[in-house]
Amino acid sequence: MAILLVPSQFASIAAAVAAATAGDTIHLEAGYAGNEAATVTVGNLVVDGPSSVANVTLTLAAGVSSITLTGGANIDVRGNGGPNSITGNAGDNDLRGNAGNDTLNGGGPVGVAADDDWADYAGAGGAVKVTLTDISNGHTGGFSTGADGNDTLVDIENLRGGDFADTLTGNAENNHLRGGAGADTLIGGGHTGGGEAGASGDWADYRGASGSVRVTLTDGTGGPTGGFSTGADGADTLIDIQFSSSPRPECF
Numbered sequence: 001m002a003i004l005l006v007p008s009q010f011a012s013i014a015a016a017v018a019a020a021t022a023g024d025t026i027h028l029e030a031g032y033a034g035n036e037a038a039t040v041t042v043g044n045l046v047v048d049g050p051s052s053v054a055n056v057t058l059t060l061a062a063g064v065s066s067i068t069l070t071g072g073a074n075i076d077v078r079g080n081g082g083p084n085s086i087t088g089n090a091g092d093n094d095l096r097g098n099a100g101n102d103t104l105n106g107g108g109p110v111g112v113a114a115d116d117d118w119a120d121y122a123g124a125g126g127a128v129k130v131t132l133t134d135i136s137n138g139h140t141g142g143f144s145t146g147a148d149g150n151d152t153l154v155d156i157e158n159l160r161g162g163d164f165a166d167t168l169t170g171n172a173e174n175n176h177l178r179g180g181a182g183a184d185t186l187i188g189g190g191h192t193g194g195g196e197a198g199a200s201g202d203w204a205d206y207r208g209a210s211g212s213v214r215v216t217l218t219d220g221t222g223g224p225t226g227g228f229s230t231g232a233d234g235a236d237t238l239i240d241i242q243f244s245s246s247p248r249p250e251c252f
């Protein structure tokens with residue numbers, strides 16, 4: 001259970017991983033520059049670091065099933081084709097389990113703006129259906145079915161679909177829903193009978209569209225609000241959405 005220091009002992013996460021064994025901790029120090037994509041070849045690794053760390057993506061090599069992030073570093077994780085347990089930290093984490101029945105845990109408290117986590121299904125081989133559920137025992141939940149396995153989601157705020165006709169459903173928290181290509185159904189959730197806690201609400205996120213998109217929100221007639229999109233990101237159906245696109249830099 002060694003603790004490997006980056007950059008004072010190892011110049012990069014990749015160099016530390018090469019020296020690590022299962023269960024070790026890689027600690028990112030204040031001088032670590034970030035901007036690294038590294039492959040994780042050891043199991044049960046813990047990667048700890050401060051909130052100043054950004055633009056780091058870790059990919060689990062084949063056969064590596066789990067990783068845990070601690071601290072506040074903004075680190076994204078990509079799983080492999082097997083079942084993965086990926087646990088984020090108090091920073092912003094984009095977690096993509098890929099195929100297999102994965103557990104994606106955003107980490108950190110729900111409803112805190114500094115901890116904005118995505119369950120990411122970009123690259124899925126077919127449609128996915130992802131649903132977030134409300135707080136129970138202090139944590140939000142969720143699950144996915146479809147082309148990327150049956151995942152379990154914990155403390156995830158935002159959902160990104162793939163290139164097919166995905167169904168993404170938020171919960172009573174403020175959610176960003178990015179359908180991507182394909183005729184998606186985006187359901188904000190949490191709005192029956194009035195507004196949602198917090199000042200923002202739910203976003204249909206078209207930031208990755210390859211061309212222009214036209215989004216129309218319609219009034220609710222005794223039920224949830226509606227809406228639809230046309231253009232470069234497919235013909236989406238929008239339900240309980242308050243905003244489209246997004247100015248927030250953590251939504252990419």
Ligand SMILES: [Ca+2]
Nearest residue numbers: 079097099100
């Ligand atoms: Ca996986």
Ligand SMILES: [Ca+2]
Nearest residue numbers: 088089091106
């Ligand atoms: Ca997080």
Ligand SMILES: [Ca+2]
Nearest residue numbers: 170171188189
């Ligand atoms: Ca919501």
